[in-house]
Amino acid sequence: xxxxxxxxxxxxxxxxxxxxxxxxxxxxxxxxxxxxxxxxxxxxxxxxxxxxxxxxxxxxxxxxxxxxxxxxxxx
Amino acid sequence: xxxxxxxxxxxxxxxxxxxxxxxxxxxxxxxxxxxxxxxxxxxxxxxxxxxxxxxxxxxxxxxxxxxxxxxxxxxxxxxxxxxxxxxxxxxxxxxxxxxxxxxxxxxxxxxxxxxxxxxxxxxxxxxxxxxxxxxxxxxxxxxxxxxxxxxxxxxxxxxxxxxxxxxxxxxxxxxxxxxxxxxxxxxxxxxxxxxxxxxxxxxxxxxxxxxxxxxxxxxxxxxxxxxxxxxxxxxxxxxxxxxxxxxxxxxxxxxxxx
Numbered sequence: 001x002x003x004x005x006x007x008x009x010x011x012x013x014x015x016x017x018x019x020x021x022x023x024x025x026x027x028x029x030x031x032x033x034x035x036x037x038x039x040x041x042x043x044x045x046x047x048x049x050x051x052x053x054x055x056x057x058x059x060x061x062x063x064x065x066x067x068x069x070x071x072x073x074x075x
Numbered sequence: 076x077x078x079x080x081x082x083x084x085x086x087x088x089x090x091x092x093x094x095x096x097x098x099x100x101x102x103x104x105x106x107x108x109x110x111x112x113x114x115x116x117x118x119x120x121x122x123x124x125x126x127x128x129x130x131x132x133x134x135x136x137x138x139x140x141x142x143x144x145x146x147x148x149x150x151x152x153x154x155x156x157x158x159x160x161x162x163x164x165x166x167x168x169x170x171x172x173x174x175x176x177x178x179x180x181x182x183x184x185x186x187x188x189x190x191x192x193x194x195x196x197x198x199x200x201x202x203x204x205x206x207x208x209x210x211x212x213x214x215x216x217x218x219x220x221x222x223x224x225x226x227x228x229x230x231x232x233x234x235x236x237x238x239x240x241x242x243x244x245x246x247x248x249x250x251x252x253x254x255x256x257x258x259x260x261x262x263x264x265x266x267x268x269x270x271x272x273x274x275x276x277x278x279x280x281x282x283x284x285x286x287x288x289x290x291x292x293x294x295x296x297x298x299x300x301x302x303x304x305x306x307x308x309x310x311x312x313x314x315x316x317x318x319x320x321x322x323x324x325x326x327x328x329x330x331x332x333x
Contacts (some may be wrong), residue, residue, distance in 0.1 A: 048152065
């Protein structure tokens with residue numbers, strides 16, 4: 001298998017990690033919405049933590065994307 | 076790479092071209108520097124337009140006061156009353172990242188040969204901002220607390236054996252902070268723009284193709300681009316907010332030592 005094919009396959013495999021991160025981000029927002037619909041008055045106070053949780057989950061997905069890019073464009 | 080590379084090239088938009096001088100010299104004025112000046116101009120126009128200090132504010136002043144009040148309350152919530160002196164840096168970070176991200180989404184592509192350049196899609200630029208934020212944390216932490224700053228890595232009330240495991244983990248996650256700050260913003264911008272460019276190349280390929288499916292695929296891709304661009308505008312604002320929020324949280328760690 002030559003390098004170009006291996007790179008493309010590797011990038012595809014690394015992109016699976018991005019899908020896993022999508023699950024994580026959906027989890028964060030879903031939990032927030034569940035709690036917010038039970039206690040709407042307390043929801044606005046926790047919005048900061050919502051975005052912190054989103055940033056942390058998103059970061060790991062973006063790291064997977066960065067690995068895919070590195071694999072795809074390395075020479 | 077494969078021959079397909081020449082038809083789909085999403086990376087060209089991130090290329091840095093020198094406008095004055097050559098790439099080797101440290102004083103070259105590049106398109107990145109030009110776009111940073113455009114961002115600065117936009118920020119000046121926005122802020123100065125709202126600084127008329129009318130008692131009953133007009134719409135522009137309400138917008139500017141909305142943003143400054145938002146960042147000010149975020150600092151107040153996260154750092155407390157001693158956080159006022161960090162407001163200039165956090166506000167600078169927030170407004171620069173916000174406007175830099177938005178300038179990268181502007182439709183300057185309608186002018187042939189011109190494409191918007193996202194300043195924050197370069198790791199050097201986000202890296203420098205993250206380094207400055209982290210340096211503020213270190214300097215403030217050691218100035219205020221001296222060597223007691225290292226108690227940040229020791230959560231209160233942990234039993235002896237766990238400490239041996241927890242302290243290295245806390246230390247490493249502390250050191251990763253500037254890297255994660257820079258990487259998050261940089262990759263978010265790159266990923267969004269690559270996505271839009273790839274579907275843009277689908278539009279061009281669909282319009283050039285023979286057969287019935289071509290224009291249909293081009294139309295679908297165009298609608299997708301419109302939707303993704305709307306999402307990208309939201310991501311621009313969210314990434315600016317997250318960078319400023321995490322900076323103020325890290326400064327809170329240094330100032331208040333949990």
